[in-house]
Amino acid sequence: MQPVEGRKRVIIESLRPEVNAGCFPVKRVVGDLFRVGADIFTDGHDSLCARLMFRKQGDLDWQETAMQPLANDAWEGSFALPELGFYEYTIKAWVDHFRTWQIDVQKKQTAGQDVKTEIAVGLEMLRRVLKIARDQDKQRISDLLQQVESCNTSEQALALMGASETARFMEDYQEDRHAAYYPSFLKVEVDRPKAGCSAWYEFFPRSWGRSPGRHGTLQDCLRLLPEISRMGFDVIYLPPIHPIGPTKRKGKNNNPVAEPEDPGSPWAIGSADGGHKAVHPELGTLEDFQELRQAAGEYGLEIALDLTLQCSNDHPYLQEHPEWFRWRPDGTVQFAENPPKKYEDVIPFDFETDDWRALWGELKSIVTFWIEQGVSIFRVDNPHTKPFAFWEWLIAEIKKDNPEVLFLAEAFTRPKVMYRLAKLGFSQSYTYFAWRHSRQELTDYLQELTQTETAEFFRPNFWPNTPDILPEILQYGGRPAFMMRLALAATLSSNYGIYGPAFELCVSESLPGREEYQNSEKYEIKEWTWDQAGNLKDFIAKINQIRKDNPALQSTANIAFQECDNQAILVYSKHDAASNNFILIAVNLDPFHTQTGWIRMPLEQLDLLPGRPYLLQDLVGDEKYIWTEEWNSLELNPHITPVRIFRIHHHLRTENDFDYFL
Amino acid sequence: MQPVEGRKRVIIESLRPEVNAGCFPVKRVVGDLFRVGADIFTDGHDSLCARLMFRKQGDLDWQETAMQPLANDAWEGSFALPELGFYEYTIKAWVDHFRTWQIDVQKKQTAGQDVKTEIAVGLEMLRRVLKIARDQDKQRISDLLQQVESCNTSEQALALMGASETARFMEDYQEDRHAAYYPSFLKVEVDRPKAGCSAWYEFFPRSWGRSPGRHGTLQDCLRLLPEISRMGFDVIYLPPIHPIGPTKRKGKNNNPVAEPEDPGSPWAIGSADGGHKAVHPELGTLEDFQELRQAAGEYGLEIALDLTLQCSNDHPYLQEHPEWFRWRPDGTVQFAENPPKKYEDVIPFDFETDDWRALWGELKSIVTFWIEQGVSIFRVDNPHTKPFAFWEWLIAEIKKDNPEVLFLAEAFTRPKVMYRLAKLGFSQSYTYFAWRHSRQELTDYLQELTQTETAEFFRPNFWPNTPDILPEILQYGGRPAFMMRLALAATLSSNYGIYGPAFELCVSESLPGREEYQNSEKYEIKEWTWDQAGNLKDFIAKINQIRKDNPALQSTANIAFQECDNQAILVYSKHDAASNNFILIAVNLDPFHTQTGWIRMPLEQLDLLPGRPYLLQDLVGDEKYIWTEEWNSLELNPHITPVRIFRIHHHLRTENDFDYFL
Secondary structure, eight states: OOOSOTTOOEEEEEEESOBGGGTBOEEEETTOEEEEEEEEEESTTOOEEEEEEEEETTOSSOEEEEOEEOSTTEEEEEEEOOSSEEEEEEEEEEEOHHHHHHHHHHHHHHTTOOOHHHHHHHHHHHHHHHHHSOHHHHHHHHHHHHHHHTOSSHHHHHHHHTOHHHHHHHHHHHTTTTOEEOSSOEEEEEEOGGGTSEEEEEOOGGGOOSSTTOOOOHHHHGGGHHHHHHTTOOEEEEOOOSOBOOTTOOBGGGBSSOOTTOOOOTTSBOBTTBSTTSOOTTTOOHHHHHHHHHHHHHTTOEEEEEEOOEEOTTOHHHHHOGGGSOBOTTSOBOOEEETTEEETTOEEOOTTOTTHHHHHHHHHHHHHHHHHTTOOEEEEEOGGGSOHHHHHHHHHHHHHHOTTOEEEEEOOSOHHHHHHHHHHTOSEEEOSGGGOOSHHHHHHHHHHHHSSGGGGTOOEEBOSOBTTBOOHHHHHSHHHHHHHHHHHHHHHOSEEEEETTTTTTTOOOBSTTSSSBTTOTTTSOOOOOTTOTTOOHHHHHHHHHHHHHOGGGGOSTTEEEEOBSOTTEEEEEEEETTTTEEEEEEEEOOSSSOEEEEEEOOHHHHTOOTTSOEEEEETTTTEEEEEOSSEEEEEEOTTTOSEEEEEEEOOOOSGGGGGGTO | OOOSOTTOOEEEEEEESOBGGGTBOEEEETTOEEEEEEEEEESTTOOEEEEEEEEETTOSSOEEEEOEEOSTTEEEEEEEOOSSEEEEEEEEEEEOHHHHHHHHHHHHHHTTOOOHHHHHHHHHHHHHHHHHSOHHHHHHHHHHHHHHHTOSSHHHHHHHHTOHHHHHHHHHHHTTTTOEEOSSOEEEEEEOGGGTSEEEEEOOGGGOOSSTTSOOOHHHHGGGHHHHHHTTOOEEEEOOOSOBOOTTOOBGGGBSSOOTTOOOOTTSBOBTTBSTTSOOTTTOOHHHHHHHHHHHHHTTOEEEEEEOOEEOTTOHHHHHOGGGSOBOTTSOBOOEEETTEEETTOEEOOTTOTTHHHHHHHHHHHHHHHHHTTOOEEEEEOGGGSOHHHHHHHHHHHHHHOTTOEEEEEOOSOHHHHHHHHHHTOSEEEOSGGGOOSHHHHHHHHHHHHSSGGGGTOOEEBOSOBTTBOOHHHHHSHHHHHHHHHHHHHHHOSEEEEETTTTTTTOOOBSTTSSSBTTOTTTSOOOOOTTOTTOOHHHHHHHHHHHHHOGGGGOSTTEEEEOBSOTTEEEEEEEETTTTEEEEEEEEOOSSSOEEEEEEOOHHHHTOOTTSOEEEEETTTTEEEEEOSSEEEEEEOTTTOSEEEEEEEOOOOSGGGGGGTO
C-alpha cells in the first residue's frame, strides 16, 4: 500500500456542492456565478495555494481560478456559467513554501529575531525558481535577485521579497511540488433561465369551444393568448392533446361507464386516429398546434406539452407491440391499478419486457417528434411509475442534442423518490406545497427545499391547485384563500403554476370529503365565464408583474424566514445581491380574520442600525411607509388583501431621500 | 449511454454509516452488532426484498442477512462483528413480484373483487419458479401447486398461496430478476474493546525515585502499580522513555538555558545512548521495561508508549541520515518552530525529503520494534505536524499484521485536521474537552461528537489535564473542580485519562496568565506525596468502579442530554439496551456554590408513566430515592460531591419491589 508520492501533503475534502458523491450533477441556470467550496488543509502550519479548475464538458483544457480561504479550513472559489450544458469542476492545491516563508520571516522580524539566515533561505528559493521559470519570467526573478543582493539592510531585502506580488508570482512555480487533486470531477448542469423562474398556466383546450356544447379546438385557444399573457404567465401547459381511446372511456366524475357524449380523460392516450405523435382530431391538426405555438411565442408564452407514457385500450401500440404490455392468463391486457383502485382506461407499458430496448427507443422518438414540432418543455405525468434508469437515459439522450429542453416531474409520491427523479435529470418538480398550510408546515418545508443539499438538484414548482387537487383550504377559504395561496406559491417559489380558469374563478366545489374537484374537467367539457365578478385575473397580473420587476423573487433558495409574534402571519424575505433588491413578504394565513402582528425587520441583513429610517414600498397595495425600528406592527385584512410584498429601500441616508418615493 | 440492463428497477442510496463516500472505514469494536441503513425504493408500488451483504476482508464469499423496511423508504439490517480487522458490506435488492402479487390480491379480495385471474397469475409464477428451483425445493413447490389446484374456493387457494412462508420461500427465486447492487463496498474496522472504553493514567517515571533527588527508574515504578490499579485505570501512558539529548536541552519552566542537573524534556529524543529504540539509561534497560510491562499486566494495566517522531540535536539519525532533515544555508539544521516560538531542542524530520521512502520505513521499524517488546498502544505526539499520507500508510501497515494495536492521536489543532487523522486510522483522539466548561459548550460539543457522522470514525478521549494543559477551572476551582471535571470526563466519554499525580493531588499552580503548569514536570523531576490530605484517589476509584459496573458508561455515542431549569447543572443519561442499564448523571458545573434545580426524568425512554414509582440508586453517595414524577428537584453541594450518578431501576411493578433495594 506504499503511495505513489508520499510528499503529497495537502488534503482536499468535502467538495461542495456535490450530489450523491458526484453521481449526479448539481443544477444551475445560464448566467449564474457558480460558487464551489471545500475543506483544504495540510499538516503543520504551511500556507496553501488552492485553485478551482473547471471546463465545459467536452473541452480538453481546464481553466483555473484562485480559491480564497475562509474560516476553519474552508475555502471558496467561483466561476461563471455562460452556456447551456454541463461544466466539470475539481480542485487542486499545494503547499506554498514561498508564502509560508514570507509569513514566518515577517513574524520573526516583528519579534525582533535575527533574520539573516531566513533571507538566505528565501534567496535559495528564488534561485531555484529562476532555473525552472518560463522565459518571460526569468528576467523578473533575476531583477528581484539583483535588487535584494544590493540591499544594505534586512528590512530592505524583506520589503522586496515579502511583497504580496512576489508571492503571487511565485505561486505557479510551487505547483509542481506535489500538488494534490480532488479525486474526481464533479458536474454542474446549466439550464436556461426558465428552469429557475417560470409561471405556468394549465388549461383544457376542449373547454374553449366557440359556442356552448361545442368541443374546443387548438384554433379556438388563439383568443386566450392575450389574456394569459396579460396575467403575466410565461408557460402554457396543455393536458395531453392526443387522440383519446373510446374503449372503457371514463364518464363524468370518473364514472366507469361513459355516456356517448362524454369526451373521456385526455390521459387515456391513443385511438384509431393515432397515438402519442398524433393530435386529437376534435382539437385540430399538427398545423393547428404549430399555429398556436407560434402565436403563443409572440405573446411571450411557451407551450409545455404533457408526456404521459401510457396507452388507452385503443392505442396502436397494443396491436403493433403486444410484447410491450403485460398479458394476463385470461388473455386480457393488464390495465393500470393500485389495488383496490382500477384504471381500466389506462394500459401501462411493461418496462420489464425483454424488448425494453425497442420500447425505450420508441418512447424517445415521441419526445424527439415533439421537439421537432418546436416543443421544448415537457410536463411528465407520473414519472415515478416508470423505471428511474429509463428517465436517466431518456433525459440525458434528449439533452445531449437539445440542452434547452426542460422536464417537469409530476411525481406526487414519497420524498426519496421525488428527489431521485430530480437528481437523475428532471429540471423541475411538483411538490407537497398544496398540502402545506400552517406557518410551521410552510417554514419546515421551505427549509428542507432551500437550506439543505436538496436545493442543489431539486427545483420546486409550486401549484396551489391542479385538475387532480383541490386542497381543503380552497374549498372553505373563499376568495381570500385563493389570493393567499397564489401569493405564497408565486413568492415562496420562483417556479409556480395554476390550473385555470378554475383557479382565478375561485372554483371550490369538491367531491364530498375529498380534495378533488366536483365535476372535474378531466372527464367533461366545461364552460367558463372568464370575466365573472370576483375573478382574480388582475391580482394575478399584479403578482406576476412584481415577480418580473424584482430579481429577488426570481430565485427560490434565497429565502429567509423572519420573526412575527402572530402564528397566523408568515413573514419571509428574499434578497438579490447583484441588484440590491430586497423584498419582504407578509402573508395572512387565516382567510377569515384580520390578523395583526409585530414583525421583525432583519436590519442586520440590510446593513441598517435601529433608528435609521428605511422605506417600505408595498407593491401590492401601492402604498409607502417609513419605518425606523426593528419591530413594527402590521395588519392584514384578508378581505382586502391577505398579502403585502414590500420592497425595502434601505440605502437612504437622510429623510430627504424619501422625497423621491413619497 | 444505454445501460447494460434497463430492467434493473431498484435504487439503493445513502448507505449508512459511510465516511467520505466510503474512502474511509467506520469504526466499531469486537462484539458490536453493526447496524446498516439505506434508502431503498423502486418505481410504482412493487414490494422489495433487500439483503445486507457482508464478509470479513479477504474472504471470497459473502454472507447475507435480510433487511427490514422502516418508514419513508429507509431500510435497516445488522450483522455481528466477532473478530478484529476489517469487514466489508454492501446491499443488494430486487423487486419481489410474488410478494407484490400477494399484497395486491389480498387487497382485491378484501374489496370483494373477483380474483380468479389473479390466482392464475400466481400459479404461473409458482410454475415458473418450479423450473429453476433447487432440487430440494422442487418438491415443496409441486406440493403447493397440487394443493392449490385441488382447492374448491379462491379463499382456500389464497390461504395457501398468500402465506408469508410462501413469500419467504419465493424470495430467493425472484433475485435473478435484475437485482440492484449498491455500487461500492464499504468497510468497518473492528478494534478490540479497549478502543471504545479505556481509562488512562499518565505519569513521569523519573519523578518516582526511591529517595529525594534520585532519578526514578522503571524498576521504581513497580511499586506504583497496585495503587494505579486500585484507582481503576487500565492503561498507563508513559511519556517518552528514550535517551534525552543534552544539546540545547531545556531547563526548568522551558528555560532555553538548562542547568547541569536539569533532566531535559523527554520529547527531545536521542543521544549518544541511542534513539527511538533505546531506553534512557537513567530509567533503566529494555529488560526493566519488560519487567514493568509484565507486572503491569498482572494488575490489569497495559502500558501505552509515546510515539514522538522527532529528534533531539544529538539523535544518531542526524549523523546517519542527514538527508532526512532540513539544512539551512548557514549549515545548521532546521529546528522546530512556530514563529516566533522556537523549540531549539527538537529537530523535525523533513517529510519532503527525496529519501522519504527510507524515512517512512525506518519510522515504521520503530513501531514494530516496540510491538515486538509487547507494546500494543501508542499515544502519538503531534501527528498533525506529519503528513496525513504517512499516518494512513503507517497505521494500515501496522494493523495488517497487528490488528490489536491502538493509536491515540494527540492532535490539539483545528477540527477538520483532527477528524481527518481519525478517519485515516487513529483509534482514539484527544479533544477540546479541556476547554469546554459551560453547559452549552459541553452539550454542543458532545452533540457534535456523538450525534453526527463524527461518531462513526472519531473516538474521543477526554483529558481534564495533561502535562501541557492546566485549564483555568482547575486553577481557580479547587478540589470540587477536580472532582467535577474528572466525573465529566469519565462519564461523558467512555475513553478518558488524567495526568497524575498532579490531578489527584489537585495541583493548580499555573504560569501567570496561562493554562500551563508552573514548574512543569516536563522539564524537572518532581517529588510527589501521593497520599497527602485531600487527594482524590478514593473518589477516582469509585468513579472508575461505577464505569466498570455499568455497561451504559462504556459507550460514548449513547448519551442523551436531559432538561434542567438551572444552567449550572448539566444532566445527561446513558442507556445500554442489552443489559437494561440506565444511568442518569447530574453535575454541578459551579465549583463554589450549592446549586438546586428541577430536572426532568425521561420517562418515555424508561417506558414509565408519570405517577409510577421508580428507584434511583446514587452510585456516588450510596443513597437511594424513590421518585414518581417526571420533574424532580435535586441539590448538589460541590463541597460534598459535585456529581450524582444514578442508576435507575424502572421495571418495578409495585412498591414492594423496592424492598430488595431499600
